[in-house]
Amino acid sequence: MAETAYQGRLHLLQKDLMSQYYGELTASAEGSGVPAAYLLIGGNPVELLRALDILPVYPEVNALQLAVKKQSLAHIQAAEGMGYSTDNCAYVKADIGLYFAGRKTPFATIPEPSLLLCNYVGCNVYLHWFDHLAEYTKRPTFHLDIPFIRNASGRPSSDDMAYVLRQLEQLVAVCEEIAGKRLDPQRLRRVVELSSQTGRLWSEIKHLTKSAPAPYDAYFDSVTMMAPLYCLRGTEEGLTFFQTARDEYAQMAADGKGPLEREDFRFVIEGPPPWPYLRVFRDMFARWNAVAVASTYSTVGGLWEFGFAHDPDHPMESIAEHLLTWNLTNRNFLQRYDQIDRYLKEWNADALVIHSVKSCRLFSAGQGDMRDYFTQRGVPTLLVESDLEDPRYFSEAQMRTRIDAFFESLAHRKLTAAAGA
């Protein structure tokens, strides 16, 4: 069985950086005077906030941190006691439960929002979530309405772009009021430049897993890099982190090293992870020497590996592009099929694993059709179900059995193919 000690230097660096970030959040909650804006991960326009020194707060990141630390269930149940259904997104329930529990977590005290910035990129739950937060907090809300990608070209129309740009202008005015200062174009340019460089590094890192063995797991290790990607993008610290990550993984790729001692299977994985059982879930693949070489989940906040980078010469336009086009959530379901197709081919994967989560129907609704699509194309595909936040939906024995059976058959397939060659 593979060794499953995953805590490398990068994980520790991430931990330090995120501790600093959460320290800033706590300081804000305790009256540092730095305003905080809540926003969503999907296509996050964090550059605008950073350029005005407004702290970005992601309720999704807080919720998943609670789940990883096995602190989510009490908050979920508290929300259910308020009338939320067992069938509502558990991220929302954990966040609402946390809000009414005084916003105190083992990692930070979450500040009250100065602004609720609902960057609505496809996910309809985002709208409900921030409507509810608005009702409870009575704080100002800004709905940033991003037209969904709904045509075959996969590109927004010029009308969509104009609509978003007009809203971004209005958002800047709202943020300026909260920040108590005007947006400095030079500062914005610098933040977008940092963001651009970070995005390019992230893209480079993602392409490194084309190597065999992949130098890191594009699912379980990518999530380590995703928090800095959202919380610290547009800062010098964020850029340094991604330079370190690129250097470390490029060296590993050059040395032919991977996260496991051996790489027997390369798979693409679709869907968010089961945060309350992340380690357990990872081990289920590691025992088969299976490494994720690409993941759709790591593109929720932005899709950088297919050529997008923010443009400091056109900051607002590129923020709009990011919101409209370059994130998984605002792209239609068939674009996701194409994305996975590309991963399977270009990253040379053996199989597709679909982790279907009950909470996030944006991700999961229709994944049976996705399985059908890939199975028809001869891609070994496994669909397993649990949840991203609610530990009650993770059946460890059942999950293990399904994964074992899948890799057993995959091993048999490889063996047969090798014998026939």
Next chain:
Amino acid sequence: MNIEVINRFDELIDECIETFESLDFPEARAWKSAEPGRALIGCFPVYAPVEIFHAAGALPVGLAGAGNRLEISHADARFQSFVCSIIKSTLELGMVGKLDDFDGLVFHSICDPARNLASVFTRNFPNTRVEYVHFPQRLHSEEAVTYLEREYRRILDWATATTGRSVTDEELRRSIALYNAIRTGIRWLYDFRRAEPHKLSTRELYALVRYGHVAPPEKHLRLLTHAFDELQRREGKPKDRARILLVGSFCEQPPLDLIASIESAGCYVVDDDFLLGRRFFSADVADSRNPLRDLADAYVNHSVDSSVKHDLGHSKAEALVARARAYDADAVVVLTAKFCEPALFDYALYRKAFHEAGMPHVFLEFEEKMWLFDKVKTEIETFVESLLFT
């Protein structure tokens, strides 16, 4: 259905029910086959700009699932157990060939499963034109109206490509006027039931409205006019029942027998949100020189509250309580489709508002495919009895 030759009101209602309960869309198909070049466009809930499709020469047909009349044997493999039934029953209708005569299908940004369903239809039915409307969620702003006007221009182009006909502004205005008349008729029926619920049951009202989902609008208007005349003459005596306002059933529809059993459990329904899309505006769509902008303005500025609209500038929950009070309702029944996230989210805020306002309510879930109603009826009966002691 020949409206003019049916004498009895209850027979008319039965005919309406038979028509919309058929999974073969008999009136729509008959309309299409009557003349070459006609097209059917299926509209998924909640609201669709039907005027655009009508003006383009198509019959907009409201898709409202398949109730408990279709076994789901294919769609279950595509959509998981935690996805609501209407998503699966609509796909199943397609997979068993019931939508073969449809030239186009339109979905809207109401929820995440509906969004993905549009893609699944696109992939599985390459010969059917599938379109998706993104409604703005930054309401009460001029740019939202401008955005939606342009979105409607795109939808009009799609509709005309589907039917092969061009459309003039005059034709659009005529379609708007026709649907304005229908919406006025439906509003009248709702006002009538609210004032005299003993003369028009919710089952009947529902049948009169839902018929319009599956029949040509010209004919639906004739039906409403006929019903108007009949109801003016109708007599009845009020019973001692609780006046309830019902919310939560704006997309997937409860079985008709469930609706009837709510009433027979001792309620008069003074308002509901069944089939909300066909009466989505609180007033007529304006008639200016720019019909697409008029339609966009109606959506952005004059549409009713709904679980699929956000950024309203007011609390939906408080507005609901105020409406219940204005309609002299004794209580609210929240009847949501199982797994319907928009309705389930709204319920959490409604519940808080009900408690704060001292408004009694009961929360119930349904699935369109259910066929036993005793439990729901007993719950409603118990609830109504409890109202007597509050």
